Amino acid sequence: MKPLVLGLGNELLGDDAIGILAARELAKELSGEADIVESSLSGVSLLDLFVGYEKAIIIDAVKMAGFSPGTIMEFDLSELRSVRSPSPHFTGLPELIALAAEMKLHFPGEIKIFAVQADDPYTVGGAMSQPVKDALDDLVIRIKTHIQRGRTSEITASIT
Amino acid sequence: MSKRVLIDPITRLEGHGKIDIFINDKGDVDRAFFQVPELRGFERFAQGRPAEDMPQITSRICGVCPTAHHMASTKTLDDLYKVDPPAAAKKIRELIYSTFFVEDHALHFFFLGGPDFVVGPTAPKAERNILGVLGKVGLEIGKEVIGMRRQLRELITSVCGKVIHPVFGLPGGISKPVTKEEQQKFIEAAKHAVEFGKFCLKVFDDIVLKNQKYVEYITSDMYTHKTYYMGMVDKNNKVNFYDGDLRVVTPDGKELTKFPISDYLKHIAEHVEPWSYMKFSYLKDVGWKGFSDGPGSGIFAVAPLARLNAAAGMATPLAQEAYDRFYKTLGGKPVHFTLATHWARLIELLYAAERMAELAGDPEIISPTVRTLPTQTPKEGIGVVEAPRGTLIHHYQTDEKGLITHANLIVATQNNAARIALSVDKAARGVIKNGKVDDGILNMIEMAFRAYDPCNGCATHSLPGQMPLVVSVYDNNHQLLQEIRRG
Numbered sequence: 001m002k003p004l005v006l007g008l009g010n011e012l013l014g015d016d017a018i019g020i021l022a023a024r025e026l027a028k029e030l031s032g033e034a035d036i037v038e039s040s041l042s043g044v045s046l047l048d049l050f051v052g053y054e055k056a057i058i059i060d061a062v063k064m065a066g067f068s069p070g071t072i073m074e075f076d077l078s079e080l081r082s083v084r085s086p087s088p089h090f091t092g093l094p095e096l097i098a099l100a101a102e103m104k105l106h107f108p109g110e111i112k113i114f115a116v117q118a119d120d121p122y123t124v125g126g127a128m129s130q131p132v133k134d135a136l137d138d139l140v141i142r143i144k145t146h147i148q149r150g151r152t153s154e155i156t157a158s159i160t
Numbered sequence: 161m162s163k164r165v166l167i168d169p170i171t172r173l174e175g176h177g178k179i180d181i182f183i184n185d186k187g188d189v190d191r192a193f194f195q196v197p198e199l200r201g202f203e204r205f206a207q208g209r210p211a212e213d214m215p216q217i218t219s220r221i222c223g224v225c226p227t228a229h230h231m232a233s234t235k236t237l238d239d240l241y242k243v244d245p246p247a248a249a250k251k252i253r254e255l256i257y258s259t260f261f262v263e264d265h266a267l268h269f270f271f272l273g274g275p276d277f278v279v280g281p282t283a284p285k286a287e288r289n290i291l292g293v294l295g296k297v298g299l300e301i302g303k304e305v306i307g308m309r310r311q312l313r314e315l316i317t318s319v320c321g322k323v324i325h326p327v328f329g330l331p332g333g334i335s336k337p338v339t340k341e342e343q344q345k346f347i348e349a350a351k352h353a354v355e356f357g358k359f360c361l362k363v364f365d366d367i368v369l370k371n372q373k374y375v376e377y378i379t380s381d382m383y384t385h386k387t388y389y390m391g392m393v394d395k396n397n398k399v400n401f402y403d404g405d406l407r408v409v410t411p412d413g414k415e416l417t418k419f420p421i422s423d424y425l426k427h428i429a430e431h432v433e434p435w436s437y438m439k440f441s442y443l444k445d446v447g448w449k450g451f452s453d454g455p456g457s458g459i460f461a462v463a464p465l466a467r468l469n470a471a472a473g474m475a476t477p478l479a480q481e482a483y484d485r486f487y488k489t490l491g492g493k494p495v496h497f498t499l500a501t502h503w504a505r506l507i508e509l510l511y512a513a514e515r516m517a518e519l520a521g522d523p524e525i526i527s528p529t530v531r532t533l534p535t536q537t538p539k540e541g542i543g544v545v546e547a548p549r550g551t552l553i554h555h556y557q558t559d560e561k562g563l564i565t566h567a568n569l570i571v572a573t574q575n576n577a578a579r580i581a582l583s584v585d586k587a588a589r590g591v592i593k594n595g596k597v598d599d600g601i602l603n604m605i606e607m608a609f610r611a612y613d614p615c616n617g618c619a620t621h622s623l624p625g626q627m628p629l630v631v632s633v634y635d636n637n638h639q640l641l642q643e644i645r646r647g
Contacts, residue, residue, distance in 0.1 A: 012205070012220055040220070044271055044290075048310060095289055102291060103302055124221055125205030 003055035003147060004108065005036045006046070014126030015069070015118035018136065019059040022114075025140045034147055047096055047105075055150065056108040057143060061118040061132075069119035070131030072139055077111045114143055179605065181588050187595030192588035193435055194580055194609055206567035211240055211538060211558050215329045218554065218569065227260040227316070228547035229554075229569075231402070234329025236554040239422075240541025240562075241331045241534035248527035249333035254402040255346060255519040256316055256328075257545070261401055261512035262353045263312040264548040265464075265505050268613055269360060270305050273502040276607050277368045281377060282600050297363055308356055311349055318342055333531030346520035354478070354517055357510030361482055364506055369489070378499040379490070382590035383608060385453040385582050386411040386496050388443055388460035390575070391467030392546045393418070398475040399467050399511065401546040407470045408443065411455050413494045417445055421544040424553055428570065429458075431578070440578040441570065451582055459578040462550025463612055464504035469494035476518070479511035498583050501611040505548075538562045547572045549613050573614045583608040 007023025010016045020038050027036040034057075037049055050056055067073070077094070100107035116139060119129035182190040202221065206214065215233040219226035231253060238245060245253075271290050279292035287295070294302040319338060321327040328335045338346075368374045377383065393407045394400040407418040408427070419427055430439040431448045442448045446458035453459060460466070474480045486507060487493050490500060519525060542555045550572030557566040573580075587608035591601045 010220065012217070044267065047306065095291070098291055099294075099302070102294065103299065103306070123201040125201050 001054050003034050003057060003150065004050065004053040005030070005034045005057045005143070005147070006049060006059065007036070007038045008040070008058060008060040009038075010040045010121075012124055014120045014123050015116075015128050015132045016061045016121035017128060018061045018116045018118070018132055018139070021136060022059045022139050022143065025136065026143060029140075029144060030147065033151065044096065044099075047100065050096075050100070050107055051105050053106075053108045055110045056112075057146065058111065058113045059139070059143065060113070060115050061121050062115040063118050063121065067117040068131065069117050069129050070135040071117040072135055072142065073115045073117070074142075075113040075115065077113075112146060114139060114146075179584060179588075181592065181597075181605075183592065183595055187593065189585075189589045189592050192585045192605070194584040202569065203567055206556075206564045209564050211237060211541070211556055211562045211564055212331065214554070214556065214564070214567070216327065225264065225547050225549065227257065227320075228545055228552055230320075230329055231257055232543050232545045232547075232552045232554045234331070234543070235403075235545065236541040236543030236556055237329075237331035238541070239543055240538045240556060240558065242536040243332035243532050243534040245333040245532055246527070246529045248337070248524050249530040249532075250403070251519050251522055251525055252319070252334055252338055252530065253329065255338075255516060255525065256319055257402050258512045258516040258519065259312050259316055259346070259349070259353075261548060262357070262509055262516065263309050263316075265509040265512065266305055266356070266360065267309065268548070269502065269506060269509070270302075272610060272613060273505070276603075276610065277374060277499075277502060278363070280374070281604060281607055285599055285603070288603070296367060301359075301363075304356065308349075308352060312353070315342070315345055315349055318345075330531065331534050335530075337528045337530045338526050340526055343520060343526050346516065346525075350513060350517035350520045353513035354510070357506070357513040358478065360506045360509060364503055368503075378497050378503075380590075382587055383498045383583065383611075384496050385459075385461075385498065385579060385586070386455075387453045387579055387582075388416065388446065388458070389466035389469040389494060390460050390462050390551055391470035392544065392551065393471050394475060396475070397472035399471040399473075399508070399546075400475065401512070403545075406544065406551065408445075408460065409470050409494060411453070411494070411496070413469070416443070421542050421553065424542065424544070424555075424570075428553075428575075430570075430574075436577075438577045439574055440581070441575040442578060451578065451585065453582060459582065460575070461579045462546075462572055462575040463501060463548075464508050465495060465498070465501040466550065467546060468504045468507065474507070474511045476511050476514035478514055479507055482507045482510055498579075498608060498611050549573060550575050573612070576612050576614065580609050580612050580614060583612075 005026055007019040009019035011020050023036050023038050097107055116132060116135050118132060120126055179194050181192040184190045215230045218229040218233045270293055274293040275288040278296050279288050388408055388410060390406055390408045392400050392404045394404045405418050405420050408416045410416050427444055428441050429444045431442055432439055442458035443460055449457040474483045486503060537560050538558045540557045544553050552572050553570040555568045556564055558564055587605045591604045
């Protein structure tokens with residue numbers, strides 16, 4: 001089954017565009033291998049997008065303490081802790097998954113997150129910073145490799 | 161020696177709001193600040209763009225309430241081109257807008273306010289979430305909320321093109337009429353929504369109002385401010401989300417002023433503080449007197465509680481019944497209890513559902529005449545709607561070709577900012593004593609601003625994940641004394 005590739009972000013907000021741009025690049029190269037979706041929403045608004053998939057990949061910009069702009073980070077779901085957020089728009093993914101499980105919705109069992117450290121994701125119409133722009137190619141290759149590796153292991157599993 | 165307590169999200173995975181609490185040497189609160197990050201560059205970005213692009217651009221900036229920005233912007237274009245849309249177009253816009261309100265208010269109640277009240281403000285942190293809410297109200301309700309939300313969003317999509325970035329508003333009308341099939345779907349969805357609205361009020365009744373402890377929280381002085389209130393009203397002074405005049409009432413409930421949006425600059429001014437990027441709206445008629453409440457201070461509130469206070473009632477029967485009960489229970493008009501906003505939101509949800517039903521059943525809703533073509537040379541336009549989070553104003557100036565020369569948005573959270581600052585400060589003073597700060601106490605402070613559902617501008621999406629909050633306690637030399645991590 002095809003995985004979901006979800007690019008999160010906002011094209012109008014400088015470095016926040018990275019998730020969207022990566023999704024568009026992947027759409028050119030991976031059509032047929034993955035369902036590629038762009039969204040500027042978060043939390044519970046994303047719930048419907050995940051339903052029905054076995055695997056999902058999320059691409060987003062982040063701003064975390066201690067990382068330089070353009071740094072690409074990969075997380076598995078187990079690395080995210082479930083906590084309540086101060087707004088419904090930031091309902092955490094772990095909470096979303098617990099909700100989906102409780103309601104017996106078909107939710108991906110495997111979720112991988114690719115995040116890029118942003119410099120300025122707050123300026124409307126702002127240009128992307130050079131380090132984040134430079135990270136795009138590498139980001140796309142890493143996601144493509146991840147998807148294709150997943151497909152290979154599926155094929156291997158079906159042969160053996 | 162003073163200490164600084166900081167509730168600060170350390171990454172952008174989370175809410176972006178930040179609370180700074182300064183504690184004096186007795187361990188009590190000196191002052192607490194609520195801050196939001198600045199959304200920079202909007203005006204410069206808008207300059208030189210065709211005004212017709214603004215409904216798309218402004219709705220894309222905000223992923224939280226794109227429909228509200230789209231609608232405010234579309235109405236601003238009507239005014240810019242001095243064109244009056246056909247009756248059917250206005251009705252369809254309001255139908256879409258009512259649908260959006262039902263969906264947005266339901267989400268807020270179950271996911272945001274619900275954990276505080278349905279589960280309880282001092283319940284263990286691990287239970288204060290949607291799962292805790294479902295544990296109390298039943299799993300079926302969760303399915304109902306999510307299912308209805310999907311149904312309403314699909315309806316909005318079928319008329320607007322996209323729910324996230326609607327493309328249907330045009331100066332003088334909308335892009336396409338509503339079909340008979342769509343009308344039927346709206347009629348059915350509205351019936352469902354009215355039942356749902358009634359159910360939500362019953363949940364509030366059973367779980368919140370029948371719990372004496374919760375009622376004490378709602379009515380406690382800690383969450384009370386006697387301020388002015390602003391909201392949009394129809395010609396009968398009833399609450400309206402889509403169109404009307406802005407009405408302001410005094411802290412004792414009398415009309416201070418009522419004005420068309422074209423006069424907003426005569427009544428609303430902005431105050432700037434060195435510690436915040438946010439501008440604080442206040443009433444020019446009264447003046448800025450610092451962060452204090454009462455009739456002498458121009459601080460006002462917007463959003464559900466303010467709308468109910470600023471109006472004479474609701475325009476639909478079931479919502480009016482709920483409105484009467486609200487004021488009877490809470491001791492008459494106006495209600496100054498910030499936490500009563502959650503109840504007011506549900507009354508509005510029921511009104512939005514009833515209004516949806518009225519408009520969906522209107523024969524004119526399927527009229528093919530949905531556009532009046534603009535013929536005037538554009539110069540200046542001002543538009544307003546009530547967003548779920550409060551009064552939202554767009555104001556554009558253009559050259560004669562319709563290219564933007566000046567654009568200003570006054571968003572709901574800005575209108576509420578001064579009262580939110582009052583609320584956070586008062587709640588912090590109320591709960592922090594002798595320097596004791598723990599998770600339960602922090603939640604009581606967060607509840608003060610959560611009632612307003614503040615929308616932090618650019619903070620419209622996030623990598624769904626952890627939401628760490630760091631509480632740092634500093635001495636007066638900013639030396640770190642203590643750090644509590646939440647999450």
